[in-house]
Amino acid sequence: MTSATPSGASSAQRPSGAADTSDFAIELIKINKRFGPVHANRDIDLAIRRGSVHGIVGENGAGKSTLMSILYGFYTADSGEIRVNGTPHAITDSRHALALGIGMVHQHFMLVDNFSILENVILGAEDNALLGPSLERARKELVRLAKDYRLDVDPDAIIEDVSVGTQQRVEILKALYRGADVLILDEPTGVLTPSEADDLFRVLRELRDQGKTIILITHKLREIMAITDYVSVMRQGAIVETLKTTDTNPEQLAELMVGRRVLLRVEKGPAHPGEVLLSVENLVVKDDLGVTRVKDVSFTVRAGEIVGIAGVAGNGQSELLESVSGMRDQSAGTVRLKGTPLSLQGDDGAHRARQAGLAHVPEDRQRMGLVTAFEEWENSILGYQDDPAYGKGPLLDIEAARREARERIKKFDIRPANERLKTANFSGGNQQKIVLAREMERNPDVLIVGQPTRGVDIGAIEFIHNQIIKMRDAGKAILLVSVELDEIRSLADRILVMFDGQIVGEADPATATERDLGLMMAGIGNKAPQARVAAEGQGE
Amino acid sequence: MSTLRPLPRWADILLLPIINLALAFIVSGIVVFAIGQNPLAALEAIVGGAFGNGYNFGYTLYYSTNFIFTGLAVAVAAHAGLFNIGGNGQAYIAGLGVIVVALAMQALPWWLTFPVAILAGAAVGGFWGFVPGWLQAKRGSHVVITTIMFNFVAAAIMVYMVVNVLKPDGVLAPESAMIAPEGRMPKLGAFIPWFKNTDVNFTLLLALGCLVGVYVLVWHTRFGYAMRALGHNPTASTYAGSSNSRIIMIVMTLSGALAGMVAVNQVVGVQYRLVLDYVADAGFVGIAVALMGRNHPVGILFAALLFGALYQGGNELQYVIPGLSKEMVVVIQALVILFTGAMEGMFRPGLQRLFGLFARAPRPDAPAAVAGKES
Numbered sequence: 001m002t003s004a005t006p007s008g009a010s011s012a013q014r015p016s017g018a019a020d021t022s023d024f025a026i027e028l029i030k031i032n033k034r035f036g037p038v039h040a041n042r043d044i045d046l047a048i049r050r051g052s053v054h055g056i057v058g059e060n061g062a063g064k065s066t067l068m069s070i071l072y073g074f075y076t077a078d079s080g081e082i083r084v085n086g087t088p089h090a091i092t093d094s095r096h097a098l099a100l101g102i103g104m105v106h107q108h109f110m111l112v113d114n115f116s117i118l119e120n121v122i123l124g125a126e127d128n129a130l131l132g133p134s135l136e137r138a139r140k141e142l143v144r145l146a147k148d149y150r151l152d153v154d155p156d157a158i159i160e161d162v163s164v165g166t167q168q169r170v171e172i173l174k175a176l177y178r179g180a181d182v183l184i185l186d187e188p189t190g191v192l193t194p195s196e197a198d199d200l201f202r203v204l205r206e207l208r209d210q211g212k213t214i215i216l217i218t219h220k221l222r223e224i225m226a227i228t229d230y231v232s233v234m235r236q237g238a239i240v241e242t243l244k245t246t247d248t249n250p251e252q253l254a255e256l257m258v259g260r261r262v263l264l265r266v267e268k269g270p271a272h273p274g275e276v277l278l279s280v281e282n283l284v285v286k287d288d289l290g291v292t293r294v295k296d297v298s299f300t301v302r303a304g305e306i307v308g309i310a311g312v313a314g315n316g317q318s319e320l321l322e323s324v325s326g327m328r329d330q331s332a333g334t335v336r337l338k339g340t341p342l343s344l345q346g347d348d349g350a351h352r353a354r355q356a357g358l359a360h361v362p363e364d365r366q367r368m369g370l371v372t373a374f375e376e377w378e379n380s381i382l383g384y385q386d387d388p389a390y391g392k393g394p395l396l397d398i399e400a401a402r403r404e405a406r407e408r409i410k411k412f413d414i415r416p417a418n419e420r421l422k423t424a425n426f427s428g429g430n431q432q433k434i435v436l437a438r439e440m441e442r443n444p445d446v447l448i449v450g451q452p453t454r455g456v457d458i459g460a461i462e463f464i465h466n467q468i469i470k471m472r473d474a475g476k477a478i479l480l481v482s483v484e485l486d487e488i489r490s491l492a493d494r495i496l497v498m499f500d501g502q503i504v505g506e507a508d509p510a511t512a513t514e515r516d517l518g519l520m521m522a523g524i525g526n527k528a529p530q531a532r533v534a535a536e537g538q539g540e
Numbered sequence: 541m542s543t544l545r546p547l548p549r550w551a552d553i554l555l556l557p558i559i560n561l562a563l564a565f566i567v568s569g570i571v572v573f574a575i576g577q578n579p580l581a582a583l584e585a586i587v588g589g590a591f592g593n594g595y596n597f598g599y600t601l602y603y604s605t606n607f608i609f610t611g612l613a614v615a616v617a618a619h620a621g622l623f624n625i626g627g628n629g630q631a632y633i634a635g636l637g638v639i640v641v642a643l644a645m646q647a648l649p650w651w652l653t654f655p656v657a658i659l660a661g662a663a664v665g666g667f668w669g670f671v672p673g674w675l676q677a678k679r680g681s682h683v684v685i686t687t688i689m690f691n692f693v694a695a696a697i698m699v700y701m702v703v704n705v706l707k708p709d710g711v712l713a714p715e716s717a718m719i720a721p722e723g724r725m726p727k728l729g730a731f732i733p734w735f736k737n738t739d740v741n742f743t744l745l746l747a748l749g750c751l752v753g754v755y756v757l758v759w760h761t762r763f764g765y766a767m768r769a770l771g772h773n774p775t776a777s778t779y780a781g782s783s784n785s786r787i788i789m790i791v792m793t794l795s796g797a798l799a800g801m802v803a804v805n806q807v808v809g810v811q812y813r814l815v816l817d818y819v820a821d822a823g824f825v826g827i828a829v830a831l832m833g834r835n836h837p838v839g840i841l842f843a844a845l846l847f848g849a850l851y852q853g854g855n856e857l858q859y860v861i862p863g864l865s866k867e868m869v870v871v872i873q874a875l876v877i878l879f880t881g882a883m884e885g886m887f888r889p890g891l892q893r894l895f896g897l898f899a900r901a902p903r904p905d906a907p908a909a910v911a912g913k914e915s
Contacts, residue, residue, distance in 0.1 A: 327778050351781025360779070368779040373772040378765070383780035385765045394761045 024086070025050040025182050025213040026071065026102075031080035033066055040066040042237045044080070048182070048230075053204060053214040055224040055245070058234030059257055059457035060427045064217045067234070068184050071215075072104045073097040084182075103180025105171040107187045111159050117170050118142065118155040121177050138177065145176055149206045165196030172203065182213045189223060195312065201227045219257075219457055221250040222486070233257055258459045268469045271493040274303035276339075277477035278324075278358075278446045283333035285316070285323040292331070293319040295501035301446065301477040306468065308492025308509070309481045312521050316501035317481045318363060321450045324479070325360035326353035327368075337446060354383055359439035363450030363481070365428075369435040372424040376414075377405035379423050380438055408437040413463070429460030436467060446477045453487060465491060485517060499523040547892055553839060557832055557880060559887050561846070564879035568872045577863050586872075589856025590849035596856065598729065598738025602810070604848030605740065606631075606802045606819075608747040610826025611844050612754050613669075613799035615835035617683075619758050620791040621771035626672060626687025627799040628823025629694035634665030634800030636701060638807040639716050639814040646723035650808075653723045657808050658746065658801070665800020666793040668694060673792025677785035683792065691823070702816055716814040725809045741809035743801070750798060751837040757794075767791055799823060828881030843880075850876055 024047045031044040040063045048054045058064045069075045071082065073091040081088050084100045091097050094104070111120050118138055126134045139155055146152045153162075153169055162170075168188060175183055185204075189197040204214050204227055216228060224231050225245065232242040233256040241256050255261055278301040285294035293316040301307045311317055322328035324335055326342070326349030335342045337356050344353055350360070362368035370379050381390060381401050389404070391397030405419040412433045414426070423431060432452070439447065449468065453461045468491060472478050482488050488495055488509070495507045497520040505520040547556070569579030590600045610627040617624035624630075637660035645653045672686035699714070706716035725742050729735040758764040770777040770787050777784055806818045825847055832846070833839025854869035879886075 325779075326781065346783070347778060347785055348781050348783035350779055351783075354781055362779055367773070368775050371769050371772045371776050374769070381765075382769065382776065385762045385780070390762075394763060395756075396760055396762050396765055398760065 023049055025084070026215075027081075027083040027086075028067070028071065029081040029083070031067065031070060031082070032078045033063075033070060033075060034078055039237050041070070041077070044239055046232055046239060046242070048213055048215060050085075050213050051208060051211050052229040053208050053216060053227055055216045055218065055228035055231040056234060057219055057221065057224055057231060057253060057257055059219060059459065060429060060455075062234040062257070063237040064234055065186060066237075068104070068186060068215070068217060071097070072102060072184060098178050098180065101179060101181035102184065103175025103178060103182065104184045105168065105175060105186065105188060109167050109171055111167055111170060113160040114158060116156050116158055117153050117162070117166075117173075120159060120170055121155075121174050123174075125178055141177055142173065145173060148210060149176070149203060151176075151203055151206075163196070165192055165199060168192065168196075168200065169203070180212075182215065183207065184215045184217070186217045187219075188216070189218070189220065197223075221253050221458075224253065225250060235259055254458050257457075266465045266469065266490040268491075269473070271305045271472065273305040273493070274475060276300045277303050277337065278479065279336045279339075280324060281334045281336070283320070283323060283335065284331040285319045285328060286331050287319055293501050294323065296333075297498075297501070297503055298333075299496055299503060301479050303445075303475045303477050304472060305493045306472050306478040306480055306491055308488035308495045309479070309498050309503075310485060310488045310495055310517055310521060311483070311498035313483045315498050315521075317483075317498055318450070319501075320498070321360070321363060321448055321479075321481055324353075325358065325362075325448055326350035350383065351386075354442075354444075357445040359442055359444035359447050361432075361435050361439050361447070361449040361452060363454070365431050365435050370423050370431060372422070372431075374423055375420050376409070376423055376426070376434060377402045377419040379434055380405040380408060380419070382438065384438070384442065408434075408441060411441075412437040412467075427457070428455040429457050432456050432464065433460065436464060440467060440471060444476065446479070447471055448479045448481075450481045451483065452480070453482075453484070485514060485521075489514075489517075497521055547888070547895060551891065551895065553834055553836075556884070556887060556891060557843075559891070560832075560880045560884055561876065564876040567879070568875050571871060571875070572864065572868070575863070575868070577861060582857060582861060582864060585857045585860040586850070586853030588853075589860065590853035594732075594734035595736045595738055596852060598735035598740040599855075600845070600848045600852040601728075601744055602739040602741070602805075602848070603851040604844045605744045605747045605805050606822040607825055607829045607844035607847050608751060608840060609798055609801040609805070610822050611829030611833060611840040612750055612826075612837070613795045613823075614826045614830035615833070615837075615840060616754060616758070616798060617791055617795040618830060618835050619764075619771050620767040620787060621774065622673075622676075622788065622791060622795075623684050624669065624672075624687050624792065624795045624799075625684060625827060626669065626690045626796070626823070627826045628819050628821060629687070629691035630665040630668040630796040630799035631802035631819045631823050632691075632698055632817075633668045633694040634661040634796075634803035635698070635807050635814050635818065637661050637664035637800070638803045639706065639719075642719045642723055642808050643717060646720035648723065650723055650725050653808065654725060654742065654804075657804055661800040661803045662797035663800075665803065666797035669796020669799070670789060670793040673789040676792075677788040695817075699816060702814060706814055714816050719808070719812045723808070724812050727809075739810045741805070743805035743809045746801060746804065750801065751841055754798075755837040763787075763790070799826070825877070828877045831884055832880045846880075847876075 026048040028044050028046040031041050033041040044067055056064050056067070066075065070077045071091070073093045073096050082091055083089070084102070089100060091100065112123065115123070118135055121142065122134050122138045128134050142153070142155050151169055151173060153166060153173065159167060159170070172183065188200060192200060208214055216223070218224060228245045230242060231245050231248065231253065233240050233253060235257060281298050283294055283297045284292060287293045297320060299307065309317055309320070319328060323330045323344070326344040329345050329349070335344060337358055342353060342356055353360070366372055371382065385396065390401050402419050408414070409417045409419060414430050414433045414437070423434065426434065452464050452468065456464065468478060468480070480488065480491055492509050495509050495512060495517065496503050497505045497507065497517060499521060500523060504523065507517060565583065569583070572579045572582045589596055591597050610631060613627045613630065614624055638657045641657045641660040642653055645656060668690060672683045672690055675681040675686050676683045702716060703714050707714060708717045727735070727737060727739065727741045728744065729737050758768065766777065766782045767787050769780060770782060770784055774784055802819060802822055807814055811818060829840055829843040829847055833843040850873050854873055857864055857869050858866050
């Protein structure tokens, strides 16, 4: 055991009762937690070294959030011990956790939208009946925190006016203001753009260098490799391994998470593009506020190819998808399917798009693609409820719909295999499979896919990617929009980069580097990227 | 994050309403006791007054008929995510259509008048629901605001129509001419002597038919599917290609038409003429009925029976116990509406905790309906 040297690979696993436990900010010893039949945490041993960034990875349902909820006092463990700075504590609630210096930044922000940043920071920590002195003190403290950790914010800005990245910064400031030494972040980058994520990582490093301890819960291996010092892998409620990040690699972590070998790289043959199936001509789309978000965009997608649209979130991709799929009216332009113009205007445009043979896997499955309060089989016919396969006349043949749902559950390995279960009770990956099964099994000519693997765990990502490739190889035209550059690069046969509502460049995924694409995504690239690609081909 | 699990279905639709109802009666009992009366005697008077004999039960059913219609009106709209509080106005103004048809066809047998009166009531009531629906679908005016305003508009129109148009010359009371006996709908008592000459009439069968119809519409038709999708998630409904504005207009029309059936019951079945304020706030009681009945036809049937019994039993109460005035009866009815309608979720968390204790303690590995899920 090399517990004396902080660089020891296995030293983070357990201090093995050594006297020198003060190296660890948090120690969890034999933590168990059951929810009815589900053993959410079993015999968890975890030691978090002070002044480190410790990542916890695992698939959805592996027990990460439960473990952190126990540490933060949301749940009480059935058995086990929590030590903070070497001293055992029974953490009863989040107030108690905060008093011990443990702060949490939730996945979904807990902010009052129409309060200022300053007001949000002191909310619940006002130390006086009059707000004035508290606000004054908080203002000074914010200035100090901003200086110490380079966490600049405008204290008087209203939350609903600032970006998501800034809102998250406010959550971090809230925890620090309350004296947190240990900061737990639950899937912090899920809502951030790549540049906002980079900024977050910079802040986290800064915090670590000043002696704070960071626990990062994520299922993105990229982030683990980029920011953490140690990483613990959870699977089915247990910690399977704790490693020093520099001693491991994404492939090993993926294998530990899933329990089998996982292909992170998508295996696909060369594309054989055929006739043009989808063509978009001079499309102009406005958002709900009347701001033009898609500016004169034209492109085509051929049979048997995947065209990927890369770009930082919010550059018009969502509006483009919604418009082509008939959900949002277009201000100008034409969308053709097999050469025939689609009539997409009006609030039932999506219906006509579907009838013409265009299927759509939306960016946000819970907001758009599913009615989460419905049973699984009901979502399995969403958008196709008027199809004659589900009965004659106005009546719905429920048995036929359920039968079909059962077949799809089997084919797409949707778990749990119960078509009568409420959709909200399926995990993110399985919800995505429900949407994919519905849209793909109709055998559409054109498939539009937005963020296919957002919030989906690794095992399901592999499956989803393979399904998309299979559709391509079956001669379908696929339009893929994703903010995950890796996903675009590994799936697409052709990459279009969108910036500020326009297609600013096209790239060949085989030759384009991340840097090229990144520059184009930032609006710095030019319209003839091939020259750049040739010049900087070896850049990375 | 909460460790509370949803209640089992039977507890949600049976136990919770019973607890709420019991509490309403206990509080009512305290009020009755406070003014020096015997709560148990009052309860006996209400129950006896509602169910004691065919005469009483007939009146209970008559009130229930109205509440079924207005409860369904609220429930249909609720499934599409719309809160129609204009049931009163829709039921009221539908009387215009019903009386016009009934007076025009009064020389014909009632079974010819009945279906036409239904259509006329549905058309006028439906129109009164359609307009707020159209305003929301096309102009973004919220139906909660517009339907409640339409209640007042309907009330004003009805006073004008009854006093200035429908009232025959030489009649002092503000009411229309009487329908000739041929055009009147028979009371159920004419076929089932047990009901004697109570106001319950053929419209009750129409109400039962509407319960079945709404069940089929909501859960077994493509349109019902589309409207539930809209009710749960409007964005997903757009994604599915449904025209949300079209659904909103159709559902509001249906809702108004259901409320309009109250006019059939009142005008052709009971009053045989158009009088002022015959709806007697049945539209608002419908909100409580739909809430308590969980927007499900079976629940609405029982809730409408309960409120029908309260109205009828309450009316009897003031005769049995003279110390309890008519106003006192209104207080008791209000308490029931308060506990079963407005505060129907008050005991849910406590009950969930209680069920949680029982569920966890004895059999930790009992099969759970829902697999554990991390959010």
